[in-house]
Amino acid sequence: MKSAKPPRIAIRWPWQRGKSRLGVTHGGFTPVRPGRRALKRALVAAAGLVGFALGSAFGDDLLARALPGRAHVAALAVEGNVHTTPAQLASASGLHAGFPLADVDEDDVARALEALPWVRAARATTVAPNRVVVAIEERVPVAVARLADGSRYLVDASGIAFAPAPAETRGPELIGLATLPPAGSPDPALAGGVALLQDWIAARLPVVRAIELKGALGSEAPAVLLADRELRVVLGGGESREKLALLGRVLALNEPALARAVAIDLRFPGQSVLRFAPPCPEAELLGVAAANETDSGAALSRGGEKLCHAKTT
Numbered sequence: 001m002k003s004a005k006p007p008r009i010a011i012r013w014p015w016q017r018g019k020s021r022l023g024v025t026h027g028g029f030t031p032v033r034p035g036r037r038a039l040k041r042a043l044v045a046a047a048g049l050v051g052f053a054l055g056s057a058f059g060d061d062l063l064a065r066a067l068p069g070r071a072h073v074a075a076l077a078v079e080g081n082v083h084t085t086p087a088q089l090a091s092a093s094g095l096h097a098g099f100p101l102a103d104v105d106e107d108d109v110a111r112a113l114e115a116l117p118w119v120r121a122a123r124a125t126t127v128a129p130n131r132v133v134v135a136i137e138e139r140v141p142v143a144v145a146r147l148a149d150g151s152r153y154l155v156d157a158s159g160i161a162f163a164p165a166p167a168e169t170r171g172p173e174l175i176g177l178a179t180l181p182p183a184g185s186p187d188p189a190l191a192g193g194v195a196l197l198q199d200w201i202a203a204r205l206p207v208v209r210a211i212e213l214k215g216a217l218g219s220e221a222p223a224v225l226l227a228d229r230e231l232r233v234v235l236g237g238g239e240s241r242e243k244l245a246l247l248g249r250v251l252a253l254n255e256p257a258l259a260r261a262v263a264i265d266l267r268f269p270g271q272s273v274l275r276f277a278p279p280c281p282e283a284e285l286l287g288v289a290a291a292n293e294t295d296s297g298a299a300l301s302r303g304g305e306k307l308c309h310a311k312t313t
Helices: 036-066 086-093 106-114 188-202 241-253 256-260 282-287
Strands: 021-025 028-032 075-079 119-127 131-138 143-146 152-155 161-164 173-175 208-212 223-226 232-234 263-265 272-276 297-302 305-312
Touching: 075 086, 086 106, 086 131, 106 119, 106 131, 143 188, 173 188, 188 208, 188 241, 241 256, 241 272, 256 272
Parallel strands: 075 131, 143 173, 173 208, 232 263, 272 305
Antiparallel strands: 021 028, 119 131, 143 152, 152 161, 208 223, 223 232, 263 272, 297 305
């Protein structure tokens, strides 16, 4: 008696087009067509997974593009900041994640940012679909204001003392003020000191240690203290550029007497007055002996050109 042969199994995978999948029956495997409902459920599940992934990555953007009126701020982009942190800018702007984009007032945001000490100018722009871009220009310190109580503040080119100066800050000091105007307001004396400093640098004169501000220290102000020597340059009122040009010519003489002077007074038109600590070395000045004993100093000349008056202090 022959033994019965085992049934043959022919497997067809679901993705094989036009084929059947297998179902189990009592006599073995028999072909069964895939159910439409099962296929539909699989497609819906796959679509849900894809939708979840896209929504996680781009949901806010897609919603904002589909419904601009319901867009919310999702990001604050900042450019131009060095001393002001993004957190400080975000806090000052008043914006936060979820803030309605349609309610963002670009001018109000810019004004709020310009109230920060280091921010000189700011511009805010809303960018579709849900971002706000902030561009700022920070102040550049050009000098340090030192008040009567010893406190020091950074000063920008417009004469605004905008932030306390760190202890390690080095640079030209503007001295003679007792107090500062309200935050963000320029001070005329500071602005004048900064303008003088800029003219001084343009004239390529020696490095400045400090400037005594006009109106703060009497009729001799403004006056400049040099960094490389104990020499005070008195300018007084009026146009400073001609006086600085004269000072450049005097310093270029490089005479021994200049090394002994404690001050150069430029308040007199076309003249420079050297001051010395007593006794006054009249006979040594520029190699010329005292010429006028009735003067408070000695009127000196070289080649018929009047160079200076020497006066004792």
